[in-house]
Amino acid sequence: MTWAALGAGRRGTFLYGLVAKAVPNERRQDPTRQARAEVEIVLGQRKLLQRLVPGLMHAFIFWGFIVLLPTILMAMVAAVDGEAELPWLGRQEWFGWLADIFCVLVLVGVATAVVIRKIVRPERFRGSHLGEADFILFMIAGVVTTLLFWHASAYAVGLYPAAGPLSRAMSHAFSPDTNADRFFLWAHLVFVFTFLWYIPRSKHLHIASAAVNVWLARTRSRGRLEPLRFDLPDDELRFGVATIADLTRKEVVDAFSCTECGRCQDACPAYATGKILSPKLVIMGVRDQLFAESDEPIVGNGVPEEMIWDCVTCGACVEACPVSIEHIDHIVDLRRSRVMVDAQFPGEAEPMLRDVERAGNPWGKPQSERAAWAAELGVRILEPGDPAPDYLYWVGCAASFDERARASAEATARLLQKAGVDFAILGPREACTGDPARRMGNEYVFQAYAEQNVATLNDQGVTKIVASCPHCFNTLANEYTDFGGAYEVVHHSELLARLVQDGRLTPNTGTKPITYHDSCYLARHNDVQMEPRELVAAVGRPVEMERSGKQTFCCGAGGAHMWMEERGTPINAERVREATETGAETLAVACPFCTVMLDDGVREAGAPLRVADVSTLLAESLDA
Amino acid sequence: MNVVCFVEPGDDLSAQAVGFARSLGPVQAIGFEGAYQPAAWARSLAAREADAIVAAGSERGNEVLAHVGAILDRPVAANVTAVDGDVVTRQRWGGSLLEQARLHGSPQLLTVAPHTRPAAEIGDVETLTAEDDGSPKVLERVEESSTGVSLREAKVVIGGGRGVGSVEGFAIIEELAGLLGGAVGCSRVVTSAGWRPHTDQVGQTGTKISADLYVACGISGATQHVAGAKGAKRILAINNDPEAPILAVADYAVIGDLHEVVPAISAELRKARA
């Protein structure tokens, strides 16, 4: 017992040390939301229950452990003095009942787990250490079974009068002068303390770290990546994560908390379309390097290089994770080191990075042509010194330069004019927000643009921004605050929905079936789901895909993948297939990347779908 | 004005340059024998008394004339389309812009923008042997091992996309490529379908081409494909969808079924050459 406690203590110190040595995070947190997350996610097992059967399986075991915690104290007390009992609780019959019920529930959970792992064998466990899980299940079963038997035999010898009904029923197996109670008590304690020693050395560590990890997870500005600082002395500079020495504290606790459940792997669109990226394996790779205290680079040793480039930063993994691991931070941090220090990254992204840096936009087109789309629409272009408009319409590079994305900007401008909104655009002074560079890992180029754009916006006195592109929207709203830019930012679907609601725009209702594809950067990273749907409902008959809202399936453009070609089945083809199956005629989107990717997908598949932005659909319905 | 024109025998652009030079005055065409040695050849040209020294706006023409300009310390107007006294009009940025400039001093050193004048009869060529001044000259010409034209280096690329329809469908693409001495390219859909190898793929993970002309047949113009093709100086799209995205980046278009259009072009080429 002592030995187990010391072993756990030493390991605990080691683990604590890993966290303390790591780089501190810089997040804006909301303690109320953090507390709510603890209640919902930890106590309420909300994320786990996204899948009902495995969720209940775990919930039973988890709640069982909480309820049964006092029984460990009881056991330790009884070990010291067989006659003694835990004050007050030891005599409560309702506790005896509760203990019995939860013992049964835990065993039901274990049995379910065994069935899932041995008979169902879901794909998400590919790559996980199943042997370790089996041992843990065995230990859980052992703890609980020995507990039951101890209660039963203790009741039989009259030492535990408050035992529950199952214990009492089982007690008939024992004679009143048996020593079985001592045997089962010690067996129970052996199981408990062996488990205690084992926990911090296995993935079961999550039972200690998960609650901490949930507390540390983002509650505000979920789409915001933590910035790096380049104005530090040489030895303090950090360029993302090359080795474990560069990990942040949250990344370390992430690594502690991974249970290898594979829900992230199941949710990942790259994995689903034949790429090798598994968010689970990324975290496991980081964890293995961390525990081995290796000073080798993580990429190429714990985590294969190809994996970090497959990621589209959609966040499905983060949404799915029951212990609030934030995989995107790991992947982007690993990218940062490869891009900024080693200058090693997929060649096809190099032109994009150079274009962003040299031309000011990832299309490499002249900035002077940025407002070409607005020329005939009479849209006000701000000059330095002009009074600030009510709303600054941030058009974004895609809508400025891509002929398919442009339609949405034209529609939005016309709608805003019709509704009498006072807005203007920056035109050639609007440079790329830097999102593709940042997601690619080039934080340096991103910051150069962030600073430039913030200066332009602040000099112009801008306070409110409406953005068409969810990536621009995310960066302006959540990330530019780190560079002195604090603005009230709305997505164009939000503003348009409000205008419709206020009666300033009156669309004609239609009956055509329209299915709406949620952008990752709107729905998952920023909780914007209802407003685009309001617009769709106002102009047609909405039909939902199965993977919608926060469960949306990426179009494949994120993480700078707009500029990279894919191996395997393209992600956009998969999404187009799903859209076609709804039977809708129109695939509504709210993002220029989604527009282009899904339109490409529709053309390649020859699907009978029309891809259109919600602004275009709204504008058409007004004209109709 | 008496004009000296540097020509390379058999070179179409030289013939065009002679035609242009004649509009300035009587022309003495001068050629050289022996290995190409631009500095030495330029010295010979510079030694002639002339009001204007003209050459084709070819790589060698521009180079030799640049040497003449350096030797005489006079300006050179390259890729000229017109001359009016001392005002020249010349191409900039590959022809998308024209500049009018005053060319000071004498002699006027000009190279003629390619394909802006018809070829003329060159007539008598005074062939000189330039005195070797020790400057770099061509020592040998190494032929490239030709297993076909490489996609990256090809001056003409004919690309086929989903519209081609099958492996067999590429026969007409290959035919046209062969006639133009070009390479065959394709889009990612085609390589995924296994109709062409990945080495033929034009696009971001495939090859980025820098051809003078890219003919995109039955290619809708997915963003990543276009990124690989935009290095081409000119793009001709053959597609039966007038709304295909590729049309927004193409310089020329033919709307129609490529299975009819492409063979028709090949036939027309053969007719023109006969």
Added chain:
Amino acid sequence: MVLTEDSRALETKHLGFTISPHEECAVEEAVRIVEASGGEVVVLTLGPAEAEEQLRDCMAIGADRGILLETQGEEWDAQATAAAIVDAIRGEDEPFDLLLFGNESADAAGYQVGIRVAHALGIPVVTGLKKIEFGEGRARCERDVGGARDVYEAPLPALLTVLEGLNLPRYPSVPGRLRAKQKPLALTAVTPPAPQLEMLRLVVPEGQGKEAEVLGEGPAAAPRVVEVLQELGVA
């Protein structure tokens, strides 16, 4: 490898607001040469103050120092540019073993400048190169001529102008960029003499638009297509 300890490679570009791919290849080549055999890479440009950024980018991939001949943003013709560069080179304490230029198209006077500089300094020049090999105080270089390569040789010191495709320029690392900020950069203000090729005005030629010119519909378009092919010089 011939370049001695204090030998240097000078890479120049001019009138640049952005560095062209040819120049990038030239800088990369210079950096590789000096990495292999020691020496110093100096980058020089003629341009307005903003051009400093391009010099710093070059230093980020390994150039050791920079020279900015600072203009007020006015147009410089080839002769004036070459003269300014020659002055700057003559102002250096030690001679250069190799001068590398990016080969721009003739109209932007790219290699004209190189040729003029070479004549002024009395060194051999070869232009439009896709491949360079060094050995025994000479450079063996190759230029593409449609399907074949012409081979030249020049003794060093020499001036070579190179084309994109010579090598694959490296992407600058951020530590490299941060170091580049500290590397020395000499600034000299320069004014052009009266231009000998004096720009009067720019004209957009007819027929320039963003729309694709539709040559026809169906196979009937074939004759017009062949016409265009001939105009483009590919038929």
